[in-house]
Amino acid sequence: MNFLKRAGLSLWSRKGKTLIMLGTFLVISAMVLGGVLIEDATARAGDAAKRKIGAEVTLAIDFDKLTADGGSGLSAPQMATATIDQIGKSPLVKHYNYEGIQFTDLADPLTYEGKPTEKDKDRDRDRDRERHPDGIPPMSQLPLVKGVLESGAMPGFSSGRWKLLDGEPITLADRDREVVLIEERLAKLNALKVGDRIKLGRIKTDPSTEKQTVDGYTEFTVGGIYRDPGDQDPDYLVPAGNRLIAPIAAAAEALGEDGKVPAQVGGATFTLNDPGDFPAFKKHAEDVAGAQLDPFALQINDKAIKQMTGPLSAVTSSAGLAMWLIGVAGAAVLALLTTLAVKQRRKEFGVLLSMGEPPWKLVAQQVTEIVVVAALAVGLSALFTEALTQKAAGSLVSGEADSARAELAAWEPPPPGSTGLGQGIDPGSEPVEGADPIDKITVRLDNGALATVAGVGLGIGLLATVMPAASVLRLSPRTILSKGE
Incomplete structure (x- = not known):
């Protein structure tokens, strides 16, 4: 039996573990895809602001x-x-x-x-x-x-x-x-x-x-x-x-x-x-x-552009940080699951090795299982992440824009004949007229975003899988079958 068929049978027979791994990948994919969509949307909004303001x-x-x-x-x-x-x-x-x-x-x-x-x-x-x-x-x-x-x-x-x-x-x-x-x-x-x-x-x-x-x-x-x-x-x-x-x-x-x-x-x-x-x-x-x-x-x-895109920068930073945290945490969870799977399947691997199965095929089987689950998770996340991201990003941008507008409205010019430095007023912080902070962005899912999240998801999965699965190469079938170790 080739390792691809064994990978499919293994996923089906271990439905509970497969679902846990699918859920983990789904969270990772949704968060990474959401972060990518927010970055794309804020970049488009920033470009639109530059075109509106003009490069003066x-x-x-x-x-x-x-x-x-x-x-x-x-x-x-x-x-x-x-x-x-x-x-x-x-x-x-x-x-x-x-x-x-x-x-x-x-x-x-x-x-x-x-x-x-x-x-x-x-x-x-x-x-x-x-x-x-x-x-x-x-x-x-x-x-x-x-x-x-x-x-x-x-x-x-x-x-x-x-x-x-x-x-x-x-x-x-x-x-x-x-x-x-x-x-x-x-x-x-x-x-x-x-x-x-x-x-x-x-x-x-x-x-x-x-x-x-x-x-x-x-x-x-x-x-x-x-x-x-x-x-x-x-x-x-x-x-x-x-x-x-x-x-x-x-x-x-x-x-x-x-x-x-x-x-x-x-x-x-x-x-x-x-x-x-x-x-x-x-x-x-x-x-x-x-x-x-x-x-x-x-x-x-650039002062007018920064004033308009300030809320976008704050949201992009938050989304990027959340994306990296989820990615690192997800990789750690996947590495733990893979390590436990290798320990639990030692006898299975011992039998296969004793039958002459090359060790690299066992590693390839593990990788195939991860790739299949990751691909399924990316596909599922594409169905709902766009709508969820639009709501979440819209709320975040709107909140940041309200805070920015309140800060701009609170600015007061220095008294006549004064620079304002003595009163703690920075004259250079005067709001730019006609440069209202952006309070709306439009999230759009495209092939580029899907390719990015697929690459990131697969990369995380492979990194979390290859190292534990590589321990299979050091397994001795005689030791496993005689001592269970």
């Missing part, structure tokens, strides 16, 4: 480096826009952006938050002629025009916090076009719609008196209307409704005092096609910019 690289001043170098004088470091344009032409870059700002005034009859009325002008002329010369309010109340290459690359739009309600975004093709995006509040205040034309004034400052006047108006077409839920521009402290967005070249030519695109800017943003391209992009930027890059740092927006 920020070129910003490296203050730590400046401090270490003893500062750089009174002016902040600048980089030539021509250099940034050259960096942005890399095939690794999906689009890039940098900003130039201009303050402006809206020609009557248009109005905006903070614009003085005729009564205000008369009162200011009587009380303080220098306060609002020619009816122009303080700079902090003037409308702010942000000149950009692409509006979609601005952090407000890329994070989803700002929404374009009507019209088209500004793109590289609009670089010299006199079009402008206006905020919803400004549009409602003046009953403006896409396609309307508005006049924006060039603000000129008299260097001797520092008085500001309007030096002519240029007509711009309203190309779109967007919504900003905030009340104030965080960088320039003007009312959010007073922020306009225009192509950088057109804004500089029409509204800048010298009518030229800024030759240098203090930073830029680049959106990569793939987050994995960051090392190659960084090297490309270093090659192009050279020494210009020294006072700057290139940083990818």
Whole structure:
């Protein structure tokens, strides 16, 4: 009788031990398969989060480096826009952006938050002629025009916090076009719609008196209307409704005092096609910019990605740890069962050896029994593990996401004028808007997962079986049959 047939008969005749071994393998297979499914699901969710957030690289001043170098004088470091344009032409870059700002005034009859009325002008002329010369309010109340290459690359739009309600975004093709995006509040205040034309004034400052006047108006077409839920521009402290967005070249030519695109800017943003391209992009930027890059740092927006995928990392770690613990415990149990089986079947093996059966066939019989049970366990676990894992993983991810959201909601900014370090607040821990923690994953069973769990299950079974079964090679049939040892 060949060893394969004997293995089948042995499993059938020892139904109790076979069921115990099947149950052990079933637990191992279900846990390993569950861990593999969770890892696959979290990896897919993480990739989706990266695609949603985008691989946005920020070129910003490296203050730590400046401090270490003893500062750089009174002016902040600048980089030539021509250099940034050259960096942005890399095939690794999906689009890039940098900003130039201009303050402006809206020609009557248009109005905006903070614009003085005729009564205000008369009162200011009587009380303080220098306060609002020619009816122009303080700079902090003037409308702010942000000149950009692409509006979609601005952090407000890329994070989803700002929404374009009507019209088209500004793109590289609009670089010299006199079009402008206006905020919803400004549009409602003046009953403006896409396609309307508005006049924006060039603000000129008299260097001797520092008085500001309007030096002519240029007509711009309203190309779109967007919504900003905030009340104030965080960088320039003007009312959010007073922020306009225009192509950088057109804004500089029409509204800048010298009518030229800024030759240098203090930073830029680049959106990569793939987050994995960051090392190659960084090297490309270093090659192009050279020494210009020294006072700057290139940083990818991994903070937003980490904020979104934090719950996934916690669940993956827990699932991986449980998978390894069950695997090790299962291997130990299988090794114990196999060792007991070899001791209990010594007489059977002695008879077979005395009949001339090669010892390796006895080992092969043991291995075959394990392989058959393991294969059956993997097949059975595939029937129910997907559904169980979906429920368990969904509950775990949801719980971790709730904890992460509560932690983010509890964050409070430092008091005005303070870094927050004295109060134990880390300014770098400020939550990223539009990067909500992921609270759902979808478990999907595929051939790859089954192959993985089959390989792991068989590997555990073989390792737990070969060593005890190999003791058969040292058995002496005469000793077993004469002394029972």
